[in-house]
Amino acid sequence: KLKAGNNAPDLALNTERFTTVKLSEIKGKKAILVLFWSADCDDCKNLMPELISMYNQYQPKGLEVFAVSVDTDANMINAYVSSLKMKWI
Numbered sequence: 001k002l003k004a005g006n007n008a009p010d011l012a013l014n015t016e017r018f019t020t021v022k023l024s025e026i027k028g029k030k031a032i033l034v035l036f037w038s039a040d041c042d043d044c045k046n047l048m049p050e051l052i053s054m055y056n057q058y059q060p061k062g063l064e065v066f067a068v069s070v071d072t073d074a075n076m077i078n079a080y081v082s083s084l085k086m087k088w089i
Contacts, residue, residue, distance in 0.1 A: 008023060010023055029062070030063065031061075032065075033063065034068065035065060036070055037069055037070070038072050052085070052087075053085065056087075064088065
């Protein structure tokens, strides 16, 4: 069970660019936000514009966002990502 101050598990994530990124590979080099989302989630839809703005502002200073979709329909995921112009991993 994770508690505040504990290290996150060493996630290995497959990116849309067909590469795998492990959190341990960038630990200490960048600030990392891991976001689990769904295209059907109203809270996610409301939050995305703010996250995109935050990413655009802080990515040059070392912020990376790992947006992990829990959806299974790749076409729906790609359409959602494209419509919001998400640039993160």
